[in-house]
Amino acid sequence: MKTQTTIIFTAALLLAIGTLCVPASAQNDPQDAWLANKSYNQFTYAQAAKAPEQTYRDDLLPTDTPAAENALPGTAEELPLATDALEERHPASPIEALYAHRAVEDLKQFGYDLFEDQPPASEKSTAPLGTVQDSFILGTGDTLRITFTGQRTGTALYKIDSDGQILIDDFPPIPAAGQSIESLRHILITQAKNLPNTQIYMSLAAVRQIGVLVIGNVSNPGLKRLSAFQTIIDALSAAGGISKDGSLRQVRLIRNGHSHPIDLYNILIRPDTAPQTDIDMNLRDGDRLIVPPLGPTLAISGAVKRPGIYEIRKTFSGGAEKLSLSDMLALSGGILAPGQNRFMKFTLTKDGEETVEEVQDRSAPQFSDGAILGVARGQEKRAGMIELTGNTRRPGLHDLSRNKSLSALLNNDQALGPDTYPLAGIIERYDPDLMSKRYLAFPVRLVLTKRYDQNLQEGDTIRLLSKTDIESLQDRTPETRAKPVSLKSPDKDTEDLPPELTAFLSEHAAYLRGAVRNPGLYPVGPGETLEGLLAASGGPALEADTSNIEITALLPGAQASAPRRKINLQETNPADIDIRAGDAVRINGKTQRAEEKTVLISGEVTSPGQYDLLPGDKVSDLLKRAGGLTPQAYPFGAIFSRESERKSEQLRFRAAAQDMQRSLAAAIERDKNPPGAAQIEMVRGLAAELGAIQAVGRITVETDPAKLEIKPELDMLLEPGDRLYIPKRPLTVRVSGEVLSPASLQFRSGKDPLDYIHEAGSFTYNADKDRTFVLYPDGSAQPLQVNTWNHKPALIPPGSTIIVPRDPKPFDFIESARDVSQILSNLAITSIFIDDLRN
Structure with a gap:
């Protein structure tokens, strides 16, 4: 006890001496005063680090903290003293007291307030938000809602018993515990096939209670009773939260003998990119959560958004x-x-x-x-100083007396940062007469080579740009130069360059187009040349015609005597051609460049694969390059898919799925005649199918070489990303959709569509007979009349598919029901195309 008292007294005495001994120069510079105060307290910090834990009390914390003018610059009068933390409702932990003492700032351990003021786990909702995932694993105690429609109707609740089974009339005992919702639904559907004209639907009505053991550095360890839908955060909250001597980054979930690490910082700092396990991984009965002791730490103080x-x-x-x-x-x-x-x-x-x-x-x-x-x-302005900022290795304030001009400040390339933009830098200068800031451009590369110079004035800010800064200007055209753009400055953490500066850069830019590697806008300083502009753009492209360069002065008054010039670099040195702000430079190309993309041909051709695409290539050219068709080829059934059409078709499917979900939500909210569980499940299933199906983007084309030779107007131009599949000559007709036994049936001439449908078991209960249609091998379609009262024979060639759509009447309760018939037909067609391509 005597030794402890001596340490405390000595520390307090040295703190007082240190405060009195702050150099006089520090009184004029708050930042220096702050650093000086910390350096004179080194002995106290050393004693604090060596002293036992019980020495971290308010009598050891500094009571003579520097005044506001000597505090951390930029945060004076805002930073609470370290002793204030001891007066709060939650006393500071030992590690908080140590860091607060060292940083002379009240610092809290980050993330532990996540568990403060949390409601008890028993008061939290145990019901899931939204649809329960089909991957949810069922267990003893879960309650299922099962609905029968058709010949047997009714809805009842069934609880999974202690044997892990559900008992349903007319069904054998069905094992459910350990099954996912999806797998159990398949089992029930299979069992229901034994009941004539009966469909079965299942959903989760209530979830079981589970036991999760939470141990380690938590406020209230032990076994916690939770619902199966509650998450790791709920379990930790039920245990009173993680104590400040526990780790937030090394939590471990023990399940079936396997350990899963959990880093809660992913939730606190990076919730958008956090792994699913860290955020809402559902718990299971018997899970264990272990919170180990706190790991290594560090602190951040001062002018940051979240010190701690x-x-x-x-x-x-x-x-x-x-x-x-x-x-x-x-x-x-x-x-x-x-x-x-x-x-x-x-x-x-x-x-x-x-x-x-x-x-x-x-x-x-x-x-x-x-x-x-x-x-x-730091201080922004000082007398007799200029500031160098931007893409530089020497940012900060510089003495004007030693750097009176640009050439003195930028006397060599050591001042430049990596990838400095060479054609233009900016001088920001305050005009006291106008009481506003103005900008001056200068050519950086010419300053370095002593071919350009300009005097500097007190308070000037010289900004060097990077090539990354200029990239956001590359998509701009002369007609839109006045529109503001966003540029990032390397020496600023999150701030953009001022809008007036981006506008200035756009106005003082030359536009480069044509056969160059990187066309676009390039800000230029006075005296810049065509040589520098071409070098900054990466140089002329391989197909460039350097004997035919056109320079047009777009700004009024600029080179009015010669608004358009023709330049031949084979006769003229580009270093002798001046480029000014507003000039538009165009370099023509000698030849057309080959497309840098390919097309794919597969199936019954001699040499299937990817082929490079040239402008003007057609289907017949691709067939010749692939070696022609094989004897088994069936060009009438060719499938031609185009990238742009695939994207459009995919967007239509996604929009239809979203529209159906919105209509379903509106129907559920209706006071009168809300949809039943079976209808809701049917619409959700259709919406999910729409959202998951991959579009094909098929276009009907002619691929028979003999016909293309006779009718060249049918020969389609190819585009990058096109795919062509030539199938084998089929001997079958496929029947798909709402028939009892969809199948591929043997083709026979003279057979009627209704004959094929009868061979496939005839129509199901959900069939829409009036909208039955045939999909021909070339992708075209035609409606069929297959009802007994309006039956009309039709020619069905081999390779065709007879599609019986689903009846849209069950979807009449949603607003978009009028579109469901078309949606169902499109889904059926797309599924057929996908099957053909897969086969």
Whole structure:
């Protein structure tokens, strides 16, 4: 006890001495005062690190914290003292007290408030939100709602008994525990086939209670009774939440002897990209959740959006991972405001001494267990100074007396950052007469080669751009130059360049088009040449005609004596051709470039595969290049699929599915005549089928070489991504849709469509006879009259498919029912095409 008192007294005395001994120069610079105060408290930090846990009390925390003017720059009067944390409702944990003492700022352990003020698990809803997934595993105690329609009707609830079975009249005992909803539904449908003209539907009515053991560093460990739909977060909340000496990043779920790691930071910081396991993985009876002790930590303080103490992961070797400055800023949500922020790293040596260094490299991993990142906002303006910013290796303030001109400031390429844009930099200068900022462009590469210079003034900001900054200008045209664009500045964490600066760059740009590698807008400074413009764009393309270059002055007054010039680079040096803001440069090409995409042909051709596409290629050209058709080929049944049509068809399917879901929701909300469970299940199944089916994008084409030779107007031009499949000559006719036994039947000349339908078992109860149609091998379709009162024979060639659509009457209760018939037909056709391509 005596030793502890001595340590506390000595620490307090040195704190007081340290405050009095702050250098006088620090009184004029808040940031220096802050750093000076921390350096004079190194002994206290060392003692705090070595002292026992009980020494972290309010009598050890600094009571002589520097005044507002000496506090962390940019956050004065906003930062609570470390002692304030001890007066709150929740006392600070030992690790919070240590970091608050070192950072001279109240810091909280991140993420533990997730479990504060949570309602008890018994008060939370145990019902799922939305449709229960078919993959949900059933267990003893679950209640199922089973509905019969047809000859047997009725709805009843069945509970899975202790033997894991459900008992239904006229059915044998059915094992249900351990089955997924989807697999049990298939079992019931199979059993229901023994009942004539009866359909069965099943859904989950109520879920069982499960027991989950939560142990480790939680407030109330033990066995928790939950519903099968509750998640890992619910289980931890039921245990009172994770205590501050427990880990948020190393939670383990033990299931069937296997351990699954859970990182709760994925929910707290990256919920949009978090793995499904970390967010809402359903629990199972017998699961165990283990919360190990807190792992390695570090802290972030100062001018950031979310200062606090963060846990970091352990490496495979048992040590702590190392984070870069960018990683630290991402953890804390980023800096509070853009500007010339300074980043200080505080670490403890093995002897407990505090070391401070300024971070220069943002990407180097350097923050590990026990480190603190302090973010300080620097002063924006100083007398006799200029500022260099943007894509530079020497950002910050520079002495004007030593850098009176651009050539003095940028005296070599060491000041440039990687991929600096060479054609233009920006001088931001304040005009006191106009009380506004104005911009001046200068050619960076010409400054470096001493061919251009300009004097600088106090307060100037010289901004260097990167090639990435210019990429967002590449899609702009001269007609839309006044429209603002978004550019990212490398030295700012989240802020865009000012809109007036992006407009200035657009106005002071030359437009390059034609046979160049990267056409687009390129800002240019005074004195720039065609040589620099071509180099910045990657140079002329291989097919470029450098003897035929056209330069047009688009801005009024620019080169009015020669608004359009013709340049021949075989006779003229491009370094002698001036390029000014507003010029449009076009380089013509000598030849057409081959398409950089392919078409695919498969099936009954001699050499199937992918073929490069040239402009003007047609179907007949592709057939010749593939070696022609084989003797077994059936060109009448060719399937031609086009990329653009596939996308359009896919969008139509998705839109129809969304429209059906909206109509179903509106029908359920109706007060009168709401749909039944069977109808809801039917519509949801159709919507799911629409959302999942892959479009084919078939176009009817002629692929018979003999016919194409006679009628060349039928020879279709090919596009990149086209697919052509030539099937074998078939000897069957397929009957699909609402028939009792869909099948491929032997083709016989003279057979009627109704004959094929009868061979397939005739119509089902849900068949829509009036909309029966035939799908011919070439993709065209024709309605059929197969009712007894309006029967009309039709010619059915081999390879055709007779489709009996589903009756849309069960969907009459939704608003979009008038479109269901067309949807059902399209689904049937698409399924046939997919089967053909798969076979």
